[in-house]
Amino acid sequence: MNEIPIVKPYSNEHQDQVVDLIxxxxxxxxxxxxxxxEQPDLFTIKDFYQKGHGNFWVAVFKDQVVGTISLLDIGNNQVALRKxxxxxxxxxxxxxxxxxxxxxAITWMKENSIKSVFLGTTPQFLAAHRFYKKHGFTSIGIEELPxxxxxxxxxxxxxxxxLT
Known part of the structure; x- marks a missing residue:
């Protein structure tokens, strides 16, 4: 049986590993x-992300951070998926x-009555584009962002x- 990473909320002990990974x-x-x-949010994760309807999680495998995801509360029961x-x-x-x-992250959104999540990414992240589409995200134009x-x-x- 393969071991899998454990996803848990960010805490300050993860700071250096999060920055290094990203x-x-x-x-x-x-x-x-x-x-x-150019990414000051990486040094104020608790204050920047872990407030309101936002949060930041890490995937940890054998005490090593191997993944991150965050939701930034942007108001109106909407969040931005970041990092x-x-x-x-x-x-x-x-x-x-x-x-x-x-x-x-989706479970968190449901628990917190979030209506929708938006994200921006770079053209280089082609695998990410496929991942988001496979998981129900729709491509939108910049003018459709809140x-x-x-x-x-x-x-x-x-x-x-x-989510509605």
Whole structure:
């Protein structure tokens, strides 16, 4: 039987591993020229994400953070899905890390009466595009985003998932 990662809410003990994982994927795997200084939310996760209808989770395998996902409360019972990253060794069917993370986030949305979730991603994340579509997200144009959606410079592709 394969062991699988455990998804749990972020706590400060995960800080360094979360930053390392996200930067590794952004910079080295996808060559996106973004620095940790350009992502101050990574250093204030509790204050930035874990408030209102928002939260931040980590997938942990043998004390190592191998995945992240967050929901940012943007008001009107809507959230923005942010910081979904999975270590390349934990992607796919063997560990189901992305699926576990997304399931946890969707459960949270249902428990908190969230109507819909929006996300922005980069054109380079082709596997992510397929993943979101496979899990019921619909591609939308930038003009369909809520006014309070936190638009990032690197985001060029957008999706929505409705719970109503």
């Amino acid at each position: 930067l590794q994927i952004q910079q080295r795997e996808y060559n996106i020229p973004i620095t940790k200084e 979904m990253f999975v270590d390349k060794n934990f992607r796919g069917k063997r560990y189901k890390t992305a699926h576990l993370l997304l399931d946890r 006014k309070n959606f936190p638009l990032l410079q690197v985001d060029k592709k957008f999706y929505q998932y409705s």
